[in-house]
Structures are given as C-alpha cells and as structure tokens.
Amino acid sequence: MELMKNGLAEPAVQRIAQGIAAVYPQFDREQFVDLALDGLETLELKQRVMHLIAVLQQTLPEDFTETAKILVALPEHWDRGDPDDSLRGFAIWPVTDFVAVAGIAYPQQAFKALAALSPLFSAEFAIRPFIEKYPEQSWEQLLAWTTSDDEHLRRLASEGCRPRLPWGAQLKELIADPAPILPILEVLKNDSSLYVRRSVANNLNDIAKDHPELVLDLCQVWQKGANADLQWLIKHATRSLVKQGHPKSFPLLGYTADPQLKLEEFAVLDQQVTMGDSLTFALALRAEEMQQKFVLDYAVHFMKANGKTASKVFKLKNLSLNKGEMFAIEKSHSFKAISTRKYYPGEHFVALHVNGQEIDRLAFTLKE
Template identity: 50%
Template sequence: MAEQSLMKDGLGRAAIARIGNSLAQVIPQFDARAFEADARRGLDQLELKARVHHLIDVLHRHYDLPFKKLSNYLQHLPEVWDRGSAADNKAGFAAWPVIDYVAVHGLAHPKEALHTLEKLTPLFSAEFAIRPFIQQHPDFTYAKLVDWCDHPSEHVRRLASEGSRPRLPWGMRLPQFIHNPEPLLGILQKLKTDESLYVRRSVANNLNDISKDNPEWMIKLCAAWLADSHEHTNWIVKHAMRSLVKAGDARVFPLLGYAAKPSVTLSDITLAKHTIALGDALEFNCTLSGGKRAQHVVVDYVIYFMKANGKLAPKVFKLKNIALAANETVVISKRHSFKPITTRRYYTGAHQVAIQINGTEIARREFELTR
C-alpha cells in the first residue's frame, strides 16, 4: 500500500499545520509554530488513533486556558477552519483531535462542552466525543440529543442518532442502550422521516446496532414504521435490517416484501476450480428455479473460512435480490477474491462455499486453499 493512502496520514504534518493556523485565528496568543513543532515530535511512529490522543495532549499544553473560556473561542472555529483539499478524502481528520479534546477536558462542563460540539460537528462528526457525556451526564445529554433532532443542520441532527448508537465502530459502547434501547425511541422517532439521506443512514445504522442485541424490539418498531408507508422510513427499515437478513431471521423477510416461505430449487454449486491458490479467486455458479408463483427472494453466499484452530467460521456475503417469475430459471455467477487484505488473515486448507435463500442454506461445496 502506498504511503499516501494510509489513513493515519489524515493526521500528518499538513493537517497539523491546518490545525495550528486555524486555531491561531480564534484563540488569542495561540502560538501555531510552537504547537506544530511540538505536535510533530514522535508523530511518524504513531498510528491513526494514537495520533488523535497525541494531538489532544499537545493541544492541552498549548491552549493554556480554562475550558469554559476556551470553549467560547472554539465555537468560532468553523468560521475560519481550513478544510484542506476537496480531493483529499481524509482532510476531515484534522478536526478529529480538536473535537475529541472537548470530551477529554470538557467533561466537567457539559453545558459549554455540548454547545461546542454542536458548533464543531460539521467539521468532523462529534459522534465519538459525545459518548462520554452520554455516560457521565445522561439526563442532560439525552435532552440535548432530542433537541438536536430538530436542528436545521443535518450534521447536528445526525449527531443525535450516530452519537447514541449502542455499538458505534471505533467508539466506546453504550451498555445502557445495549441492555435497553427504549430511551433511543424518542430520537429515532423524530428522525425517521428526515429529508437528509445522511441522517437517515445514521438512523438505519442505529437500528442495525439495536438488532444485534434486541432483535424483537427492533423488528416490532420497524413493523410499526412500515405500516405508515413513508418513503424515507421504508428506506431506513430496509437498510436497518441488513444484519438480520444476513443472519436469516425469518421474521424480517415478509416485512421487506420477500417470500415468507420461498419455493426455490437450486442446482448444485459448480466450481471453476476445486483448488485455488492464495491471491487467486474462487469462481462458482448455480441455477435457481422458481415455483408456481412469482416471488422475491434474497440470495447470499457464505464462505466458511479455515481458522488458525482448524475450525471453519462462516462469513455471509451479499449476492442478489431476485424477483423470480413463475417457473423462471436464473443462472447466478460469482467471483470471490482471496487476495491478501489487512482485515482478514487466510489459512490454507479445506474451505466451503454455500448458497442461502432468505437466510436458509440450501447448498454447499468444499474447495481447497493453498499457498
């Protein structure tokens, strides 16, 4: 991977210069040069999240102001913020440590801190920074989240939903919502028909999080929403149920317009090769035949990966959503790459590939992965 493509470079030297120059415009006596020199020390050895923590520490050394006074200055930062190049998809990372600073050093001042996060979240989502306030000041923060649902900025409305996700990736978990999602209802209800796709996608992600621990609660809510038949809400429900669809939860397929009991036959899975080398791809196809009535079905495939302990672990991948006419036959082909990636380690040995219809596996074949 080329160095310039690494995520940590979103908080590299150019980002540090932008941070320093922007802060110097709103904070009196802020020494941008001294901050930049301090921030660059040891930076190259750090990964992305470590850089966030490092820069928070450096900022604290150079702010030299009580938080209440500092927060007044930070609230004006969006007016002068250097957003970097529009072609750089990591340019927004520069605001990350500035925003998360509020969560580390403003936790004792929730009124000023939350107002600051409201102002800063359009620069880079404050979804990580808001979570300690949900934990430490639950009533005050919850009231603010509900209030933000009516905010004119889509960034602030999204923060209400994304910041309260029970299992936000990279963020601290919120066990109170994992155990009982009921308090989230007030936020989700207010945002379920939001005009912004950015907000609606966050609502779907929040519900998808809930489905992992409280599927009954989530399905009941989604069924009620679908009864209202609103275009925006229907979109949310479809995307919110993706984990339950992959898991084959039979309750969700009729809600999404798929056959409750699909009548489908599948020819055996045909493999282009039964032995593939690491770096190659598994190619397979199969033939689906529908029954006497037209039906909608979800077709996924499953790779059973060999693990270090010699056991197989399944991973579901999206294939197709198909509208089958009566007695229609459809040929499905797929190519799954086994090129090395940073998020998965491959082990040689016997693997398996399977096809599932509406979450139910109906055919499986074995293949060998070699070096």
C-alpha cells in the same frame, strides 16, 4: 490511497494554530506548533489525535469555561483546507475530541462547543463520554439537536449514541438496553437529509446485533405508510439481519414470507476440488405459486484447522417468479489463495439459502 494519518500532519497543525490564534490573541502559536510537531510523524492516526489533544491542554487556558468560548468562536476563523484534499476535515478532529477531555466536568459548556465544531468534523466520538457520565443531560441535549436546522447536529444526535460506533468506545449500557435511543431515532426517521437518515439506519443496525426483534418490530411499525426514503432506511437498517437470514427481515423488504418453490436440480459438478481451482455447482428452482419474490444465496461451509466447519454466505440473486417459471444457473466459487482466508483440505459443503433459510446442501472434498 493516501494514509489517513497524513490528515494530521504539519499542514493540519498550522491550520489549528492559525485558527486559534485568530480567536485568542494570547495563544502562543509558535509553542503550539513546536510541541505539536515533536514526534508527530512517528505516530499513527489515533495516536496523533491524542498527542494533539495533550498539546492543546498545555497551550489553551486551564479554565474550560474560557476555552469553550474560544472553541465556539473558532469556526468563523477556520481554514477548511484544500477542497481537493479528501483528508482536510481531519485537522479539527483533535480540537473536537479535546472537548471530551478538557471539558468533561463542564457538560453544558462542552455541548455548546461541540455544537459549534460539529459542522467542521462530526463530534460523535467526543459526545460519548458525556453520555456515559451525564446521561440525563446528554439525552436532553441530543433530543434538542434532533430539531436543529443544521443537519450536522441532527446527525450527531443519532451518530453519537450508536451503541457500537466504529472506532468509538462501545456504550455498554446502550448495548444492554437501547431504549433511550429510540425517541431520537423516531424524530429523525423521516429527516430530509440522507446524511441523517443513513445515521439512523446505522444506529438501528448496531442495535440489531444485540436486539434483532426490537429492530424488526420497530421497522414493521415504520413500514406502514412509509415513503421511498423511509423504505430505504428500513432496508439499510436490516442489512445485517438479512445477511444472517433472520426470517422476519425478508417480508419487511417486500419478499414473500414463505416462498413456495420446488428445487428441480442441485448438483456439484465435481466432487473433488483442488486448492487454486473452483467449485462449480448447478441449480434450478421452480415457483409453485404466483408472485414468489425471494432472495437466493449460497453458503460455503469451510473446513477449519480444528476440523470443524464455519459457513460464509455469498449473494446469488434477488428473484421474482410466477407460478411455473424456473430459474436456473451454473455458478463457480473460487478456491484461489486469498489473504483473508486460509483453506484446509477435507470435507466442505455448499448450501442453498432462500430468504436466509437453508433448503439443501451438498458435500464436496477440497484437496491440496
């Protein structure tokens, strides 16, 4: 797989220079390219973005009201790159984020520039400083974008205000109180575009990390009369809560609130497991009522260096059993060396979870 930083190499620099020169004849294209390429290859991805922003500041008009006009006109002249290049969209990233640096004192002009550039590369990073510095103006603009004909702007309305956006600065006020986000998500929850609905789900998943009950209550309201698209959104929005075993998340996804099951068998086949080998356990569950729909997972409680244990949940199966029906399985869990986990000898546990709740656990010993 090609390194992402290669999306901001010389070809991207040349595309930026070509596009700006087509809009702004006074642009010193040669100076821009020389400055942009100076030391570029030694930098990582985010460093390249910041480096190119600094070069744009040196080579575009100091008056952002003039620069904003150039940026608004840029998409009509933009070379979108090789369709087979998965990184071709990165070229516009420094230009988009440049707006948040050079245009921070000019929110209205900046919003127009971001609206023009966002279809080329989503501006969720660039809008965040404006949300922090100009909350009232920013929320008004984000809400306006929710009704745009352009799906990129509708997505930006949601993606830009995600409290815990990956790669983006956290919006700490929204982590503490996500209430300003909710009117935007309300408008977009039934959007015709999966691109937009996925952002709404991811925004709710962010919010759920700090306010699980708020997200669950909202999804319960949305679930009434929800079509298949909205049901998918709810499932995607609550995925972290399901993984954490939050009890209220399972009925939202159509699972039995309190499944009536009898654990007929749960056994570890070998009480001692050598590192590099596998733990094997067997289980059998029988339904005691009709139409018991549930998620069956298992958790391994790993010994840590400090002598305490930490658990990790692993998926087993989503099941639907009628009264008297049984599900039985023999499962192996490998303890082969992996780069993401260090194993320590000592007492471990394997536990069964139904709808996120532990129903039983067994001890075993991991030895070197």
